[in-house]
Amino acid sequence: MPITRIAIGTPEEAKSPDCLKAVLAEFISMLIFVFAGEGSGMAFNKLTNDGATTPAGLVAASLAHAFALFVAVAVGANISGGHVNPAVTFGAFIGGNISLVRGILYWIAQLLGSVVACLLLKLSTGGLATPAFSLSTDVSVGSALVFEIVMTFGLVYTVYATAVDPKKGSLGVIAPIAIGFIVGANILAGGAFDGASMNPAVSFGPAVVSWTWAYQWVYWVGPLIGAAIAALIYDGIFIGQGTHEPLPAADY
Template structure:
């Protein structure tokens, strides 16, 4: 995603050189398997450091530490993995990037699978590293903000809107030719930080089913887990529709070209 011109052709990576020169011919491994490995490794470290920040911050409380850790982690990971896989690390980002023309359909399922496995491994490593007391008190960094049915509608809407915001930033900054930015890794990191600071008390602000699934499996905490799948998927679909119908350039927009 970062610092490069995006290539809207059926390949797993999103970019070519900044000079606009054609991409070098890549091997089958670099086209198919290496991007999946990058998604696994990137998601693993994102979920790992994110979970550790929540677990070890459980007694101090507050939103700042988890917000900064999640945002800075994703900014760094996007910066270094963008040229290998596009640096999604999130199933709903993969879905949205595909829908706006930035990823071949044959790579969607492998990306989602490796992201989910990376999230599971990252959560497992966070459990192995942190104290049992803190891990239990933080529910393994699973999202436990929603406690009663009255909170469900607000939490679901929060996940939809926050994910929509994030995905619009990703797609406009990395996929859409007219608006893409060399600062995309910074922009994505800032968006994650802002969203968590704004909505942590409403839903926890997951925006990423892989981030929700891994800790839920490892800790056995499944309360209202569906919110962290339905909300982000819906938000990604809304964002993709906005780009396809209104905000995208001529290559992305379906109508009014």
């Protein structure tokens, strides 16, 4: 089982130049992603005078997040692995592909990147609200939790298949494209129900800046459960003990 390969890491790892560069890369990638994704939602609200979400608005949000995540993953891939998501980092940890020490530093960088992106958006738009994730009126907490689990499972499964699996070969730019596409598709599927976060940092930044914490736990628990399931299934079944090779930090 992949969980047997979990690594804690050492304090020295946290001080290494390689680790510090990777943490900075995660911060920058998350800032790029949230600024574009959250900014697209704020632009829609401005153009519609905070009107109701429309199919066109949902498609626009899907495309903005897909394109932004493709870029954010691609620019960080050779430095940090391009996680750009605490759930992806957690899934990598469960599979033994990142140590606990480095994973915690990634989480801090990702959360800070999201908060800074939202603060910059608020500043540059003259104080416009940064909308926090919320459930639609006809969606229960249980339904939203299932949405987040399933959507994040699909995301992290895609990450394992295109970026982590040692048998993936030379996929090059395919991994960032596939990761961006699955997020965009999931937003089309779940955006009208719970906002389709799949990323605790993406929901955390707007919540901090707008100080809106309703159901915030859903956007943490759901993605982390989905990520863990994806890691256990893909690593345990398709990679397996015999074929697993620890990934260099430069690769993931």
